[in-house]
Amino acid sequence: MIDITVTDEKVLGKFGADLTANFADIRAYGADAFFQTENLSDGAKFSLCACATGYIWVYVPFRSVIVDEFSRINIQIGTFALKTRAITIVEIPCLFKYSVSYDLLNGQLALLCSTVLAKYLRFRMIGQQYEDAVESAIRQTRKELSPLHVVDPGRFQNLDATLREVCSNAPMPPTSDVSLISRSMITRRWGGWMETEDLRKRYFWPRRILRCFKRSRSDSIELFRGWLDDLGNKRY
Numbered sequence: 001m002i003d004i005t006v007t008d009e010k011v012l013g014k015f016g017a018d019l020t021a022n023f024a025d026i027r028a029y030g031a032d033a034f035f036q037t038e039n040l041s042d043g044a045k046f047s048l049c050a051c052a053t054g055y056i057w058v059y060v061p062f063r064s065v066i067v068d069e070f071s072r073i074n075i076q077i078g079t080f081a082l083k084t085r086a087i088t089i090v091e092i093p094c095l096f097k098y099s100v101s102y103d104l105l106n107g108q109l110a111l112l113c114s115t116v117l118a119k120y121l122r123f124r125m126i127g128q129q130y131e132d133a134v135e136s137a138i139r140q141t142r143k144e145l146s147p148l149h150v151v152d153p154g155r156f157q158n159l160d161a162t163l164r165e166v167c168s169n170a171p172m173p174p175t176s177d178v179s180l181i182s183r184s185m186i187t188r189r190w191g192g193w194m195e196t197e198d199l200r201k202r203y204f205w206p207r208r209i210l211r212c213f214k215r216s217r218s219d220s221i222e223l224f225r226g227w228l229d230d231l232g233n234k235r236y
Contacts, residue, residue: 001089002048002059003040004080019079021051023173027125031118031141034058045107046113054081056171058114060107070095070157075113079171090169095157108150113166116141120167132212134167 001166025033026049034047046059059076074091096109116137123133138160145151153159 001077002046002057002077003008004055005021019054019056019081019171020173021053022049022056022079023121023125025049025051026056026121030122031115033142034114034118036111044110046110047107049114049118053083054079058110058117060110060113069097071098075109075162075166077113077117077166077169077171090171092162092165092169094162094165097155102202108148112145112148112150113163115145116163117166117170121172122171124170125173134164137167138163142217 005048022033034049034056035072036045037048038045044060044062046057046199056079057077059078060073061076063073070167073094073096075094076091076231078089080087119140123136124130128136142151142161149155151159151222156162
């Protein structure tokens with residue numbers, strides 16, 4: 001785990017207990033909200049997003065287990081809320097080929113994971129669904145970091161699977177903007193259905209089929225649904 005130093009209790013009492021500001025920075029700046037720093041206890045470089053309310057970090061310790069030509073390592077994603085001192089850690093196992101020096105390419109693996117993490121979170125918070133957000137985050141990250149040696153798929157047993165695991169284990173905001181957006185979209189999509197009198201009109205089934213292919217303010221799904229209901233009533 002990274003070294004965390006908290007000294008000013010006044011700061012802890014002044015700001016909130018969650019990590020909302022971190023996510024606000026990620027939503028505004030994406031991967032630029034993270035910066036790389038060195039862990040004093042082991043010298044490993046890790047990616048950190050810090051603000052008044054806490055930290056989000058991506059850290060890859062030097063510990064590993066050799067498995068054939070790969071080394072088994074753990075990618076650590078963590079959050080720390082300053083006021084409550086609440087720490088949450090997720091470790092993602094990964095098979096990775098080290099470079100000549102035993103330094104995980106000088107923090108490049110942590111940079112790769114924090115970049116895809118930040119991009120994924122930003123896409124989710126601006127309204128993208130899970131699959132689209134994952135694909136966009138991985139594609140953009142690999143394109144932006146292509147000059148780095150760590151982006152070489154040959155260094156991983158499965159690069160895409162590793163990056164997908166990072167996205168799947170991403171910490172979401174305490175009050176998720178994603179859920180709020182989804183609820184509002186559903187409300188707008190279905191809200192007018194029961195308020196439109198035209199949808200309650202009853203038509204014989206030939207006319208219903210014709211209306212489904214005409215431009216109308218009515219929703220063709222509702223018309224088909226009424227038709228199917230009538231067929232069911234006649235059958236039974």
